[in-house]
Amino acid sequence: MMNEKFLFPSEPSVYHLNDIAVIRLEGPDAEKYLNGQVTCDVTALPIGQSTLGAHCTPKGKVLAVFRLLKRNQDLLMLYKKELADVQLAELKKYAVFSKVTISDVSEQYDILGIAGAGTDIWQATQVKSGSFTEINWIQINPDRWFFLKEKEQPLNLSLPECIAVNWKALDIIDGIPQLSKQTQTEFIPQALNLQALHGISFTKGCYTGQEIVARAKYRGANNRALYILKGSVNQPITTETVIERQVGEHWRISGTILDVWQQKNQVLLSVVLPSDTLPDSIFRVENDQTSTLTLIPVPYSVE
Template sequence: MMNERLLFPSKPSVYHLDDVTVIRLEGPDAVKYLNGQVTCDVAALTPGQSSLGAHCNPKGKVLAAFRLFKREQDLLLMYKKELAEIELAELKKYAVFSKLTITDVSNEFKIIGMAGTSTDEWINTHISAFEQLDTSLVKCQIKQDRWLLLSHKSHPLPLLLPEQPHSDWWGLEILDGLPQLNKNAQTEFIPQALNLHALQAISFTKGCYTGQEIVARAKYRGINNRALFILQGTAGNPVSTDSVVERQLGEHWRTSGTILDVWQKNEQLLISIVLPSDTTADSVFRIANDEESSLSIHPLPYALE
């Protein structure tokens, strides 16, 4: 089984996340408008809170899986930069009828991941001083000893800490079972196929939003037959989101699943992948055209039921 400590630093460390887009929504209708567009309950958030969520097309297929931050004067959405072209256009589509502005402010912010043993203690000790320097600073605890910080570039944070490869941050996201949609998978899956219902990223009580009928039907009629899984193992060749995964069925191998994200270092490999939800824990996988590769299911850190 994959040892998370291969990825988790022994002391607080920094990851510079330059492959992320930040979208600001501001104006008197910002909360109402976004609440009618996305799966999470935007209106229920108070300033300082955050939520995972998804923005779907009318067919209920996910355009972007995001992390939302509620601030006193605005909302910030954060998602992988490769999704931005299609997602931003779709998000703005009906904004002309509401009193708000939607702006890509990625160039204004420095997006920093922090992780490592005792990071919680480090944040609690040092963050108040940073907040006095930058009142717009956004901080979000993802889990124990793992945080996201968004600071304005006009007030750079003096983080004199070891730096880790940004790819390792996404490896930690894979181990936490958090979906990071890539462009190839955009508009391919309903939110439940990305496990977003298990991550409190879908509200089934807040009312209508784009794609809501499809998402609700998947819940109440049980028609979703896909789920996000974590695969761990080894591969001798480079693996990407374009790679093909095969599952062993008896003496044969069959193409299976859609890769969302990959972490690879030397021969060690982690994959976030959407598979049939009835895939058994003892299933064996490999990378197509790499017969020496070997992959198995790594348990999710949360329950799907």
């Protein structure tokens, strides 16, 4: 059985990520406007810091999970490019009433993922030496960062390169949800564990979908959570693949796949399952009786 820990590099390494959109908000009302649209507390975020968050429909369903970076003159949202058509239109819907400009600036940046043992020390050394400005760095977890490289900026990292698909494996192992076109507007933020990832503020003012999100917390209206599965399969897996959970001698369809990392017959999956799923539950792929999938713990406490 695969040991997922081997997917984390033993030294700082770079991943070239081409599937991430960068959305900029600027103007006198940018902070206030975005704060009224998303689950995280934009106004409480210090300049130079980042946070996870979600942008929801009025019914509380997530349009995009994003990482927000607050800079001196603007706000940057990073999330999957395939979600941008729907999400960006919703984000701009009421902008005409505020002094805010919202634009897709993805073409201005190369998004690099940098991860591996010792990356925090390496990053601090690079910033201290003046090789990079600190403002375009986003820390995801210990020894794991995004770097927003401006296209015209020359860059020579001199780091080993990893294939981009393995960045997806790190997201899955870290329990960070990533939506696709298939799962956009399917789940409330708590079903994606965003409350455990500090991506929801329950004390700030109103925002789109806030009533539904608050009800899920205070009335126990949410009964799903993000889990991690690993195992072996005998077919290509996608977010549309059906998985089954063993119940006695029978198998029942269970859960929705959010994200997939696969190398030959070995897979890692992030899956939304009933929140009372037992740790020793056994899963398989539908119509693949030889497949075996088991749960591994998410690396944080879920309420």
